[in-house]
Amino acid sequence: MKYSIGIDFGTGSGRVLIVNVQTGEIAGMSVVKYSSGTIEKALFDNMIPDSFALQDSADYIDVLQKGIPAALADAGINKEDIIGMGIDFTSSTMVVTDETFTPLSWYENYKTNPHAYVKLWKHHGASEETAAILETSQKQKEKWLGNYGLNVSSEWMIPKILELKNKAPEILKKTAYIMEAGDWIVSRLVHENVRSNCARGFKSFWNEQDGFYYDFFEQIDPDLPTIVKEKLEGRLVKIGEKAGVLTREMSESLGLPEGLPVAAAIIDAHSSLLGIGSRQRNQLTMVMGTSTCHLMLHEDQKKVPGISGSVKDAIIPGLFAYEAGQSAVGDLFEFAVKQAPKEYIDEAKERNISVYKLLEQKAAGKKPGEAGLVALDWHNGNRSLLSNSGLRALLIGQTLHTKHEDIYRAYMEATAFGTKMIMSAYEEAGMDVEEVFACGGLPQKSPLLMRIYADILNKPIYISATDYAPAVGAAILGAVAGKTYDSIEDAVAGMEQPFLKTVHPIPENVEIYKKLFAIYKDMHDYFGKQNTHIMEELNKLSYL
Ligand SMILES: Nc1ncnc2c1ncn2[C@@H]1O[C@H](COP(=O)(O)OP(=O)(O)O)[C@@H](O)[C@H]1O
Ligand SMILES: O=C(CO)[C@@H](O)[C@@H](O)COP(=O)(O)O
Incomplete structure (x- = not known):
């Protein structure tokens, strides 16, 4: 038997799953809560604004160091039977690091500076910067924001970068890399600055054809193009590709085989779509936890007002992935x-x-x-x-x-x-919803919630049997990186998870x-x- 490791970094904890690549069976798991949780009111004794939501990146390292050995022990398998590894992460969750991928918050002299910490997806400190970006976009809104629901969210990467420039220039100056937290983990594992197309496309005004929207950045702030070029660029790795292999140092510290293939990082909600087995249009997947993300797939790129975005190849190669969301569920x-x-x-x-x-x-x-x-x-x-x-x-x-x-x-x-x-x-934009899938932590925690959703949406809701769809999706990408499967579609079919039940309106x-x-x-x-x-x-x- 061969296995893949999928690690889901959520808002409150990290979940490590060991999944059988032939059957999709979950062989072992471990959940590690972030010991600092979300830092919202004060950092040490200093008050921080209400709009801030920070995390300590040391908690993510804990997930690797404690969670992997615990999940392996739970599965009772030999580490040599692990053939690949995938990571999913919340997004846009921003980490600022030096050139060795060491986060600046680990430096003694920046320990009390909130801007040196991880800015979690729900950090809303960049509202002024977001308003300024929106203002700049007005003249060519369709061009810049047409594929982003004609809007900008302070949860995305570019507003967060501008906030750093405006509020903490000393931290920006010291920063070598500004990274999505998922890319940061993968880059540390393989020891190379790699960037996944998934979060980059959804949260950083980028598409594969045109690259970053440098003309737009220039209009927003003349310093922005240089900041992006110097600190946000890195080798592009696409969903379904191997980002690299585990370094010797990492494999020793995590108890994994040296040279283990590591997949490109994927956004947590997007990974769930793979974990739940959605592969085609007309299926709406709700990933329900702290927040909810609503994902769809389609062959065409349609303009859907109010969605977070649509990006080609971000979940399944060849299809556009669409994301919309609710911040508090x-x-x-x-x-x-x-x-x-x-x-x-x-x-x-x-x-x-x-x-x-x-x-x-x-x-x-x-x-x-x-x-x-x-x-x-x-x-x-x-x-x-x-x-x-x-x-x-x-x-x-x-x-x-x-x-x-x-x-x-x-x-x-x-x-x-x-x-x-x-x-x-979605439906008004020509994307009919025929099936609604629910996954994430909430559907199993709250049967009443699923009853209410079936009645309000007036659709049957198919509930995933696993609470851990994102981690399964990450393991599926690990299996593709490890060459068990030639395509993501085959891996999704081979490792498909059962549904628990259907709730009818x-x-x-x-x-x-x-x-x-x-x-x-x-x-x-x-x-x-x-x-x-x-x-x-x-x-x-x-x-x-
Ligand atoms: N029994 C419950 N009923 C409804 N909500 C719950 C219940 N237990 C926990 N929650 C909520 O579930 C959320 C956590 O969801 P989960 O999917 O486990 O994590 P994450 O958002 O980190 O991916 C929290 O916001 C919590 O308030
Ligand atoms: O915003 C996104 C994805 O784009 C998510 O990372 C964010 O909603 C957090 O997800 P969780 O509620 O922690 O599962």
Whole structure:
């Protein structure tokens, strides 16, 4: 038996999977939580702005050093039976390093400088820079942003680079490489500056035909082309290719064979599409965790407003991969869990279940529409049709009888309405959705959520049997790099994971949700399009 290692670097933890390359069976695994988590309020004793979301790259190294030996031990296999390795990572998650790929935050003198740290995908510190990029694009918006949903997100790489230039020139000066975290891991493993086409195409204004949009960069900031050339370039490696082989030093420290082929890094959500077995158009894959990404494939490049982007060959060679997203999904449920009344926390403790489970059970006892609530899910801004990280959330319809589980359910519904907006945008652009797949951590954690999504989207939802679809996708790329398969399509077919179940819509619920969705849409347009000054005013006041 031969195996491939897939490592999924998510928002809260890294998951290492050992997957049988002939059958797709998961032979062993290990989950390593990031010990510093997401650094959001303060770095050591220094306060950082609310919009910041940083991570410590040392936590990623922990995933390699602790997770790989633990997964190998769990699988009980000989390291010589490992034939390849793949990595997926959140994106755009930016690491700044010196010429030896050492992150600047590891330097003693930069230890307390937030700009030396990893800027996680949901770091929203570059809102001014994003607005400036959008402003510059106005004259030729179709040209520059046509394949990016006609918008720019502060979660992408170029705004983050400009933030570094504007807010921390001393760090930029010391930086040899600005890297996607996935590329950083792969570059350390193979000891070469390599860059994958996946994150580069989606998050850095690049396509294979034209390269980086240097003309656009010049107009945004005359220093930007040089910064990109000097610090963001590297040898291009495409999805499905081998980025290099594991160095002797790395293989010794990780307990793996020397010369092990390592695949080009892929974005976590995109990797899930491979892990779940989607290979063709008309399939919408929802990767549901802290956030949700909505992915589709198509032979043609269509202009879909509000999506994050479309890139050729970014998941399956020959097809355009499309991504859209919602910034707060699991994060929103955590927010509600943290606000649970004390008697709920006590009840959960007494019954030995999590507060999530308790709220889910109580909310499942309610009927759609019963509580008279509708929420807007913009607790971390909107990164789809409105693409505005400055938007704030809303809950309407509360009375003195509103219970916390009603609010929890309204949040679940709001995330499903947000997904319906995205699905409609795909369909209006000529990409019909016939099948909806759900994967990531949430579908198995929350059956109620899947019921709500089936009823609101009015589609059967196929739920992946594995919580770890991204890591399976990474292992599939590892198997292709290791030459077990000649193509990604063959590897996906050979290592396909089973589906757990299908949730079908219930017609009565569908009808009620059509009415609630109409209210959501009115609120969406009122606060997100026609009256954005309301949120802008609140933002100004809250930053005072
Ligand atoms: N029982 C649950 N019900 C709903 N959401 C949950 C539950 N347990 C955890 N979550 C949420 O799931 C998210 C983590 O999702 P997961 O897919 O495991 O990780 P990641 O986003 O790092 O890939 C967190 O935001 C958390 O709030
Ligand atoms: O933005 C992207 C992909 O483009 C993701 O990396 C981001 O949503 C994080 O995913 P998770 O919610 O941690 O699974």
